[in-house]
Amino acid sequence: MTVTLALDRCDTGALRRGACPSIAAPMQTGDGLLVRLRPAAPALTADDLLALADLARAHGNGLIEITARGNLQLRGLTEASVPHLAAGLAAAGIVPQTGVAIEVPPFAGIDPSEIADATPVADALRKAISRASFTLAPKLAIVVDGGGMLSLADMIADLRLDAVVVGGRMAWRLSVGGDRQRARPVALLPEDSVLDGAMAVIAALVAIGPAARGRDLDVAALVRMPGAAPMQAVPAALSTHPLGAHRIGSETVLGLAPAYGQMHADRLAALVEGLSACGAVEFRLAPHRSLLVRGLSGETLAVARACADRQGFWNTDNAPGRTISICAGAAGCASASFDTRAAADALVAEAGGLLDGSLDMHISGCPKGCAHPPVAAITLCGTTAGVGLILDGRASDAPAAIIPAGDLKPAIQRFGSVLRARSAGGETARNLLDRTPSAVLLSAYQGQS
Numbered sequence: 001m002t003v004t005l006a007l008d009r010c011d012t013g014a015l016r017r018g019a020c021p022s023i024a025a026p027m028q029t030g031d032g033l034l035v036r037l038r039p040a041a042p043a044l045t046a047d048d049l050l051a052l053a054d055l056a057r058a059h060g061n062g063l064i065e066i067t068a069r070g071n072l073q074l075r076g077l078t079e080a081s082v083p084h085l086a087a088g089l090a091a092a093g094i095v096p097q098t099g100v101a102i103e104v105p106p107f108a109g110i111d112p113s114e115i116a117d118a119t120p121v122a123d124a125l126r127k128a129i130s131r132a133s134f135t136l137a138p139k140l141a142i143v144v145d146g147g148g149m150l151s152l153a154d155m156i157a158d159l160r161l162d163a164v165v166v167g168g169r170m171a172w173r174l175s176v177g178g179d180r181q182r183a184r185p186v187a188l189l190p191e192d193s194v195l196d197g198a199m200a201v202i203a204a205l206v207a208i209g210p211a212a213r214g215r216d217l218d219v220a221a222l223v224r225m226p227g228a229a230p231m232q233a234v235p236a237a238l239s240t241h242p243l244g245a246h247r248i249g250s251e252t253v254l255g256l257a258p259a260y261g262q263m264h265a266d267r268l269a270a271l272v273e274g275l276s277a278c279g280a281v282e283f284r285l286a287p288h289r290s291l292l293v294r295g296l297s298g299e300t301l302a303v304a305r306a307c308a309d310r311q312g313f314w315n316t317d318n319a320p321g322r323t324i325s326i327c328a329g330a331a332g333c334a335s336a337s338f339d340t341r342a343a344a345d346a347l348v349a350e351a352g353g354l355l356d357g358s359l360d361m362h363i364s365g366c367p368k369g370c371a372h373p374p375v376a377a378i379t380l381c382g383t384t385a386g387v388g389l390i391l392d393g394r395a396s397d398a399p400a401a402i403i404p405a406g407d408l409k410p411a412i413q414r415f416g417s418v419l420r421a422r423s424a425g426g427e428t429a430r431n432l433l434d435r436t437p438s439a440v441l442l443s444a445y446q447g448q449s
Contacts, residue, residue, distance in 0.1 A: 021033075021035055021036045022037065023035050023037065023096060026077060026082055029075065029333045029334065030328070030332050030334035030335070031061055031075055031076045031328070031331070031333075032060070032077050033076075033077040033078060033079070034073055035074050035077060036073045037074075037089075037097075038070070038071045038285070039072075039094050039095065039096065039285070040095045040096065041094075041095070042106075042108075043282045043283065043294075044094075044282070044283045045282065045283070046275075046281075048093075048283075049283055050272055050273075051088070052064065052072070052092075052094070052265075053265035053266070053269040054265070056075075057265045057266075058081075058088070059074075059077055059082070060075055060076040060081065061075055062076070062264050062265040063076060063265075064258075064262075064263055064264070064268060065263075065289075065328075066261050066263075068261070068287060068289060068325065068371070069101070069103065069141075069287055070103075070106070070287050070289075070290065075332060099129065099130055100126065100136055100140055101139075101140070102125060102126050103142070103152055103157070104118040104143075104144050104152075105146060105147075105148055105150055105152055106284045106285070106286040106287075106292055107150055107292075110248070111148035112249045113148050113149055113248075114147045114148030114151075114163070115163035115164065115165060116146040116170055116172075117146055118146035118161075118163070121172070121194060122142075122144040124195050125144065125161075128195060129199075132199070132203075134202060134203075135210045136202070136205065137205075137210065137212060140158050140205070140214075141156070141159075142160075142198075143155050143159075143161070143162075144160075144161045145160065145161070145162045147162075147163050149240050149246060149248055150240055150242055150246070150292075151240075152180075152239065152287065153179060153181070154239045154287075156179050156373075157178075158177060158213050158215075159214055160175045160178075160179075160180065161173070161198060162180055170191070171188050171190055172188070172189045172190075172197075173185065173187075173189075174189055174194075176201060176215075176217050177214035177215040178214075183214075184219045186219055187222075201217070201222075204217055205217065241288060241317050241322065241357070242255035242257075242286040242287065242288050243255045243256070243288070243315065243317045243319060244315065244316050252297065252301060253293065253294055253296075254293045254296055254301065254304055254305070255291070255292050255293075255315070256292075256313045256314065257291065257319070257322065258289070258312065259312055259321060260289070260321060260325075260326045260341065261289030261325075262328075262341070263311075263313070270310075271307065271308060274304075274311070275293055275296075275304055275307060278303050278307065279295045279296055279297060279300050280304070281294060282294040291313075320352035321347075322357065323361060324344050324347060324362075325361070325372035325376070326341060326362075326364075327340055327363075327370050328365070329363075333365055333366070335366040335368060336364075337382035337384070337387075337405060338365060338382050340363045340364070343363050343408055346409050347363075350412050350413050350416030350417070351412075351419055354416075354420065358429045358430035358431075359377035359378070359433060360374075360376040361377060361380075362378070362380070362381075362395060363379075363380045364379060364381045364382065365382045366382050366383075366395070367382075367395050367396045368395065369381070374394070375392060376390075376392075377392055377430065378391060378433070379391075379394065379395055381395045382405070386402045386403050386404045387403060387408050388400075388402045389401045389442065389445045400438065403447075407447070411445050414445070415441065415445055418436075418440060418441070419436065422435075422436055422440075
């Protein structure tokens with residue numbers, strides 16, 4: 001099939017080119033070099049995770065993070081230790097994924113509730129992009145989502161392929177620039193056209209320039225793809241948060257997360273050893289900074305959860321801090337101006353009962369906003385003048401109010417007190433925030449009467 005596109009020749013001069021830290025190109029941070037990796041294998045064994053913990057201790061500072069997209073980050077490396085890390089990964093048989101990031105649900109091909117297995121489509125697309133030798137934006141993200149209990153409906157991507165059922169038949173909904181609900185639809189493609197359709201959009205991005213992202217495409221200018229069905233309304237799909245116990249087919253899966261996505265190698269090793277004793281046989285990285293555990297039974301689930309609690313891993317879907325995104329903060333990044341972890345702990349202590357998952361909160365050490373690029377309901381952001389408060393915005397937005405970093409804890413206490421006093425029984429945190437005047441929130445943050 002030949003797909004023709006009319007391209008929006010936009011000015012790329014203002015586009016910013018980012019880069020993702022990797023073993024080949026680690027990133028300098030306040031605590032040394034940082035390496036991000038995503039194992040090519042869909043699952044990790046206990047031995048794999050124990051090897052990663054050993055490597056993090058031997059060649060870094062022992063700190064390991066799981067990112068919002070389910071990647072691993074090792075911190076505190078040096079120029080001399082990075083090659084040893086690479087050799088250690090190879091010796092352990094852990095092969096990092098390379099090339100464009102293509103995400104599929106963590107249980108693709110396993111979850112009987114999914115519409116389609118996304119893995120073959122993702123593999124074919126990855127190979128096609130590699131053969132084409134395209135130069136793409138370093139942070140370009142692609143989602144191929146076959147549905148299921150732990151779908152990627154809420155993951156933002158430059159290009160999305162979502163399995164849908166229309167008129168009793170399965171098709172792939174091609175869209176760009178957003179999560180499943182907000183991405184701009186391009187076409188509805190049958191299985192035999194999905195690869196060509198996706199590659200046509202990739203070619204359109206290449207034609208715009210090496211920094212082009214999905215948001216830069218002019219969807220209205222895309223010529224209809226041969227074989228594509230007319231776009232129809234597609235029911236919204238809700239994604240289940242990975243945290244907690246899930247019944248997938250005939251097995252019980254436990255979703256865990258290190259607090260705010262950060263853990264020490266010693267904690268990870270103790271967790272893996274404890275879960276292995278409970279029968280765990282496989283671990284899968286997942287979005288929302290999570291780790292999914294397979295092999296547990298109804299009899300061992302409670303013991304496994306107790307083990308997770310001891311090691312500081314969240315394991316329930318109502319953990320108050322699960323919707324707070326934080327970066328490494330001043331302890332781990334030269335760009336950060338305050339302790340983000342302490343701020344997150346203060347938020348949980350002061351407003352934990354209001355953090356019901358209905359809104360996102362972001363605590364960023366600087367305006368780069370690495371931990372949470374999208375809009376958040378509440379953002380605390382480090383600036384040269386102090387810590388700024390941003391409502392329904394990004395870390396890069398201008399703060400509505402700024403206070404000295406030393407005044408942050410009492411400001412959080414006042415903020416939480418105001419929200420608790422205004423809270424009505426049964427309402428969501430999102431509704432509470434929406435009906436609270438911004439002036440009230442700013443006054444509480446700044447300590448004004």
